[in-house]
Amino acid sequence: MAIAVKLDDLLHDRRMTLTELAERVGMTLANLSILKTGKARAIRFSTLESICDALSCQPGDLLRFESKQAERGRRSQPRSAGVSK
Numbered sequence: 001m002a003i004a005v006k007l008d009d010l011l012h013d014r015r016m017t018l019t020e021l022a023e024r025v026g027m028t029l030a031n032l033s034i035l036k037t038g039k040a041r042a043i044r045f046s047t048l049e050s051i052c053d054a055l056s057c058q059p060g061d062l063l064r065f066e067s068k069q070a071e072r073g074r075r076s077q078p079r080s081a082g083v084s085k
Contacts, residue, residue: 004064007036010055025050 011018018036022029027047034040048059055062 002066002068004066005035005038005040006062006064007032007051010057010062011036014055016055021051021054024054 011021018032019029021027022032025032025047027050035043048062051062052059
């Protein structure tokens with residue numbers, strides 16, 4: 001994905017749940033979840049405006065451009081191993 005959605009980070013910073021945001025912006029929890037997980041293929045400006053208003057942020061705080069090369073590099077990096085038992 002070339003555009004990354006940082007909704008999870010913003011919600012965490014503001015100590016707000018996805019359910020609370022859904023109520024504030026008048027969206028379904030399912031649609032916000034699709035956006036949060038990066039599976040959305042588009043977003044309306046009116047939706048972006050409502051989310052930014054509810055979170056007191058700018059669109060750039062919510063969206064980030066990731067180049068295809070950076071994305072490929074991130075995928076090829078091995079994940080750090082957890083603590084072994």
